[in-house]
Amino acid sequence: MIGRLLGWCFRILLYLAILLALALLLFRFVPVPSTLMLGRWLTFRSVERQWVPLEQISPHLIRAVIASEDQRFCSHAGVDWIELNSVLEDEDGPSRGASTLTMQTAKNVFLWPGRSYLRKGLEIPLAMAIDFAWPKQRVIEVYLNVAEWGEGLFGADAAAEYYFHKPASRLSPAEAARLAGALPNPILRNPAKPSRGLQSAAGRVQRRVGQLGALGDCALPRGAKDAG
Structure with missing residues (x-):
């Protein structure tokens, strides 16, 4: 038996x-759906998302999201062990997440919302598999097309049209910083009418973009790299 x-x-x-x-x-x-999108479709709730290739997303937003969410994105293999160990060794217990953009992509595409040690444990091997199977540009392309930016609002292009009435390819550095700053709490943060907290977060993002240097270039489309 x-x-x-x-x-x-x-x-x-x-x-x-x-x-x-x-x-x-x-x-x-x-084009990849997220599990949140699938959940909304299954419960007959609206989903607004227009998939666009990475070449049609502003390099300002690509770099802003990397600067805000995962500054070692270009150097790790899906998991930032330095940040993860730092969080685990915090004497007061984990007070922040250590999810890389690749881990967030794994969660959005393959796993369920909510927090649990089981889900976090699954994110790590999934992120390593994604990093092995996809180039960095594909990881960021999928992330920016499934990220939630409001109730039923998914992806950079839908967010740019909803908040700034323009496609994602035309986002300015300030608009990109607001969108990146809204990601930790997209339901309550409105990039078009930023609160004081979001303005502060967007300012931090812009400063980090300035410090990022070439560390964000691995995720840029070839044309954007050549232009830079």
Whole structure:
């Protein structure tokens, strides 16, 4: 009986690994929904999202999101072990997250919302698999097309149109900083009418962009790199 159960467990894990590999291969080339979007569709709630390729997203927003969310994005392999160890060694207990953009992409595409040690534990191997299977440009492209920027509002292009009445390709540095600053709490933060807290967050993002230097260039489309 134990041998049979172990055999079934092995088969299930093998099938899940094959499904994940196929999903990673498929999602490298096609528009990807998030689990939040799927949940809204299944419960007949509205979803506003227009998938756009990375070339149609302002480099200002790409760099602002990296500066705000994951400044070592270009140098780690999906997981920022330095930041993760720093959070785990905090004497007062974890007071902040250590999710990289790749881990957030793994959560948005493959996992469920909410906080739990199980979900966080799954994010790490998924992020490492994503980093192995996708180039950095694809990771940031998927992230910026599934990130939530309001109730039922997903993706950079939908957010740019909703808040600033322009496509994501035309975002200014200040607008990009406001969108990046809203990500930690997109339901309560309005980039078009920023509160004092969001204005402060956007200012920090712009300062970090200035300090980022070439560390954000790995995620830029080739044309943007050549122009820079």
